[in-house]
Amino acid sequence: VSTQSTGLLIFFSLLRVIMDPGGCGKQLSVVILSPLVSSTGNRITAERIAKHLSFRTGSNTSREEEEEPKDSGSFIAASFVDSTAIRSKEELSKILEERNTKVVFALHAYRSGRLVSELKVPYVLILGGTDVNEDISDQVRLEVMEKALRNASFVVAFQPYLANKCKKLWPFTSSKLQVIPPSVEFPEETNSFSYDHLSSPHLPPGSKYFLLVAGLREVKDPLFIIEAFQRWNAEDNSVYLIIVGPALDSLYAQKVQEKIKERRGVLFLGDMKREEVLWMMRGAVALVNSSISEGCANVLLEAMALHVPIIARKNEGNSVVIEENVSGLMFESPRECIEKAKALLSFPSLRHSLSSAAAQSFSLSFSLSRERSLYHSLLSNSVH
DSSP states (O other): OOHHHHHHHHHHHHHHHHHOTTSSOOEEEEEEEEOOOTTSHHHHHHHHHHHHHOEETTOOOSOGGGOOOSSOOOEEEEEEEEGGGOOOHHHHHHHHHHTTEEEEEEEOTTTTHHHHTTOSSOEEEEOOHHHHHTGGGSHHHHHHHHHHHHHOSEEEESSHHHHHHHHHHOGGGGGGEEEOOOOOOOOGGGGGOOGGGOOSOOOOTTOEEEEEEOOSSGGGOTHHHHHHHHHHHHHOTTEEEEEESOOSSHHHHHHHHHHHHHSSSEEEEEOOOHHHHHHHHHHSSOEEEOOSOOSSOHHHHHHHHTTOOEEEEOOHHHHHHOOBTTTBEEESSHHHHHHHHHHHHHOHHHHHHHHHHHHHHHHHHOOHHHHHHHHHHHHHHHOO
């Protein structure tokens, strides 16, 4: 048995004592509090963390790192609460009480943090990129986040640079801050998906497309590159940019759709199932990220794991994930984005080298089993 397996055997044994000191069999209820709009990185992250935390002690498992003793019927059940649907702290407290919740994992220091600062149960606060890159400029939100962070049992940052920003803004978090690089886990249906499943309009025969996956809002900034792709399509009508994602900001989404209607070359397909998005990603020349700022974009990790080349706008979060000209290409202007895109079409060897290096970087730095183990440890240390 590996060292990691031995550590998790000890972890499960400790949790069994905490959960079920009499040995009668008992449920430990954990709630994942997060914005849960379908097909967003938040939703995908919340579901993955819930899967990490949900298990039955004593059950058979195919994952070696989760082998456990087989003498107990105790289990941990993780359920969801959509933070965007909760109007008050009192409403959340009532839900947690009804579920007999022992620990809360809250995603986003503001969007979920506004609800958790006065909870009677321990909570782990997971920082989002928006928290430290965007919301800190709003004094009201800054105060909400500070209170939520101060009362958290632990704070999670996806990357060291986010942790460093957090410590600089809120020095009191240093002793309870942990970096847990995110990973990805693909639905089983992904490998069996075919184009016939898609409800989106077909592109003309022989077309090539670049894919931008984002919930439409200002920070994702697809408007930054739309016109550049439209001009390129006017030169070469086989090239398209396809945008996929929910309209999170209706006013901004309207601006995007109005811009798209002006000229050919860009399609907006709206919200799609994750399996469809992943299938489209595999068929793209490259994944494009146009965000003004990022924490640690889930969609970049998916592209890396699927060997899909990446062209990303240069910002602090993207620069941490991607090594420029090694595991991906980066741009600072719309013109530079198109230049990098044309290079990928002209040089297949470049596509291969970038995607291979990205896949290797993903395997080394964004391990699913390591992410699972670290969340297990946080859960164990949060239960009193």
